[in-house]
Amino acid sequence: xxxxxxxxxxxxxxxxxxxxxxxxxxxxxxxxxxxxxxxxxxxxxxxxxxxxxxxxxxxxxxxxxxxxxxxxxxxxxxxxxxxxxxxxxxxxxxxxxxxxxxxxxxxxxxxxxxxxxxxxxxxxxxxxxxxxxxxxxxxxxxxxxxxxxxxxxxxxxxxxxxxxxxxxxxxxxxxxxxxxxxxxxxxxxxxxxxxxxxxxxxxxxxxxxxxxxxxxxxxxxxxxxxxxxxxxxxxxxxxxxxxxxxxxxxxxxxxxxxxxxxxxxxxxxxxxxxxxxxxxxxxxxxxxxxxxxxxxxxxxxxxxxxxxxxxxxxxxxxxxxxxxxxxxxxxxxxxxxxxxxxxxxxxxxxxxxxxxxxxxxxxxxxxxxxxxxxxxxxxxxxxxxxxxxxxxxxxxxxxxxxxxxxxxxxxxxxxxx
Ligand code: UDP
Ligand code: GLC
Numbered sequence: 001x002x003x004x005x006x007x008x009x010x011x012x013x014x015x016x017x018x019x020x021x022x023x024x025x026x027x028x029x030x031x032x033x034x035x036x037x038x039x040x041x042x043x044x045x046x047x048x049x050x051x052x053x054x055x056x057x058x059x060x061x062x063x064x065x066x067x068x069x070x071x072x073x074x075x076x077x078x079x080x081x082x083x084x085x086x087x088x089x090x091x092x093x094x095x096x097x098x099x100x101x102x103x104x105x106x107x108x109x110x111x112x113x114x115x116x117x118x119x120x121x122x123x124x125x126x127x128x129x130x131x132x133x134x135x136x137x138x139x140x141x142x143x144x145x146x147x148x149x150x151x152x153x154x155x156x157x158x159x160x161x162x163x164x165x166x167x168x169x170x171x172x173x174x175x176x177x178x179x180x181x182x183x184x185x186x187x188x189x190x191x192x193x194x195x196x197x198x199x200x201x202x203x204x205x206x207x208x209x210x211x212x213x214x215x216x217x218x219x220x221x222x223x224x225x226x227x228x229x230x231x232x233x234x235x236x237x238x239x240x241x242x243x244x245x246x247x248x249x250x251x252x253x254x255x256x257x258x259x260x261x262x263x264x265x266x267x268x269x270x271x272x273x274x275x276x277x278x279x280x281x282x283x284x285x286x287x288x289x290x291x292x293x294x295x296x297x298x299x300x301x302x303x304x305x306x307x308x309x310x311x312x313x314x315x316x317x318x319x320x321x322x323x324x325x326x327x328x329x330x331x332x333x334x335x336x337x338x339x340x341x342x343x344x345x346x347x348x349x350x351x352x353x354x355x356x357x358x359x360x361x362x363x364x365x366x367x368x369x370x371x372x373x374x375x376x377x378x379x380x381x382x383x384x385x386x387x388x389x390x391x392x393x394x395x396x397x398x399x400x401x402x403x404x405x406x407x408x409x410x411x412x413x414x415x416x417x
Contacts, residue, residue: 034409035127035416036063040119042094042135044072045275046303047246048329049156052186052210052404053132057083059405067122069115069135070094088118093135115139120146128152128416131180134164138171141179150181152415155205158326158347159193173198182415184208184408186327187348206411209351210329211404214396217336222312229313234299238267239378242314242339244307244330246275247282252320252344254288258367261292263374268294268318271310273303311337316377316384319343322365328352332399335359335391340384342373352399356383358391 039057043050054074057066058081065084068075075085092108093115119136120143123129131140131153141151157163159172176183176198183205185191191205222228226236234240243256253270260268274282289295304310311317317334319325324347331352334341343349344364353359360377362369377384 032413034060034062034413036125037128037130037412038123038126039064039066039130039132040069040136040140041066041074041132042069043133043276044068044070044074046072046074046077047275048210048327049132049154050074051329052156053130053154054078054081055213055401056405056408063126065122065126067119069139086122088115088122090115093139112139112142116143117146119143123147123149128412130154130412132156134168134172137175137180138168141175144179150416151179152182152184152412153180155183155185155190155194156326157193158190158324159197160324162323169197176200182411184411186210187351189324189347189351190326208404208407208411209348209399210327210332211399211401212329212332212336212395213401214336214392217308217312217333217338220306220308220312220337222309222338225313228309232301232310232313234269234313235267239265239316240267240269240314241316241318241374242269242271242311243318243320244271244311244334245319246272246278246303247285248274248276248278249281250321250323252322252365253281253285255320255322255365255367255370256318257285257288257292257294257298259370259374260294260297262368262371266374266378267297267299269299269301269310269314271301271304271307275303307333308337311339314339316374317341318370318374319349320364320370321346321349323347324364325349331359332395335388335395335399338388338392340377340387341391342370342377354394356387358394359387 037060039053041050041053054077057064057078065086066078067086067088069088071087071089078085090111092111116139119140124147129140129149129151131137131151137153144151159169185205185207187209188207191207194205195202229236243253245251247253256268260266289298311334317339319328319331319341321344327348331341331343331349342360342362343353345361346364353361355361360373362373
């Protein structure tokens with residue numbers, strides 16, 4: 001199957017899943033009582049899972065509060081938008097990484113018990129527990145005998161061996177079977193991986209794709225791209241590619257650098273920082289840029305809060321994940337910014353991007369193909385513009401924030417009856 005056939009098939013299955021969710025909700029909305037929700041997330045950092053929970057928590061009409069297992073900018077974001085946040089911190093538990101749930105974690109057992117109890121205590125005051133990350137799932141679901149509340153798990157990951165260790169996969173398998181009442185996946189790729197792991201019915205894992213607020217993007221004036229670049233400290237008068245997202249080996253920033261080395265006069269801006277301890281990788285990117293002789297054409301911008309401006313300042317947006325991306329918010333954001341997006345064709349990405357229609361798909365991990373795609377779009381500005389226009393239409397139709405919030409609410413209410 002060609003990539004475009006593949007993405008068409010995925011688009012069709014996406015439509016089917018959305019209908020399934022809607023069909024499941026028979027009660028007219030006027031009679032639905034919105035439950036109160038305790039949202040739990042392990043991270044204080046701002047990653048895609050947190051950005052997808054943020055508007056949901058903000059817009060939730062019934063009582064809702066957030067419990068975070070780490071402190072960081074996510075807390076201030078929530079609080080500044082009127083969401084009450086609690087923290088329950090444990091240094092040992094915070095250090096457990098998704099691939100590293102090994103025997104060593106026995107030493108963290110007292111911390112785990114404390115966290116389980118803390119979550120259960122907070123959950124007592126709410127109708128539903130909404131677990132947004134892997135660690136939140138484990139700690140929240142282990143406490144079910146204490147809190148006895150319905151549990152919704154928002155699955156943001158592909159539960160494959162590449163992404164997760166044996167123990168984590170085993171725990172997910174048992175907890176979803178015995179403690180979780182409802183699961184919502186961020187893509188068909190994530191949903192399928194969970195079905196494969198747990199043998200559950202595919203209907204038990206409805207899919208709601210992330211959405212973005214297109215208004216945030218349209219409010220940035222990008223008519224004068226020179227002024228925009230000057231404001232952001234970016235080079236003017238050059239062809240500029242942008243790669244947005246945290247610096248991590250599987251996000252593939254090194255692939256973009258290798259592609260850059262094949263294109264003598266293209267510049268690249270990397271927006272994002274190492275959020276989850278990937279400092280060594282971030283440093284290796286600087287060394288790689290120097291080794292490849294492209295350091296003067298690579299601009300490390302660090303983590304930025306104003307993504308619409310950064311995205312609108314570039315000519316083309318790259319997505320370079322080397323492992324299957326569960327969804328890829330940066331892709332729909334790039335589309336909302338009205339820029340052509342070249343993306344690595346794996347995982348949830350092919351549910352978003354239709355090759356040559358609303359974006360450009362390339363095989364993951366192949367710098368030569370990535371460079372070829374960039375050169376193709378660079379040489380054909382009309383094609384690039386047509387793709388970007390279609391992308392914006394598709395985001396408004398399929399990946400709007402309002403659509404996301406409505407579907408999430410329906411799926412969540414369906415779980416609690
Ligand atoms: N992001 C940001 N500033 C940065 C880099 C990334 O606000 O400097 C945001 C980006 O806009 C997106 C999210 O971080 O909403 C990354 O989400 P994605 O789903 O693409 O990837 P994840 O890191 O969650 O796997
Ligand atoms: C996770 C995934 C990312 C997805 C995000 C929001 O962080 O890695 O692909 O876009 O969740 O669902």
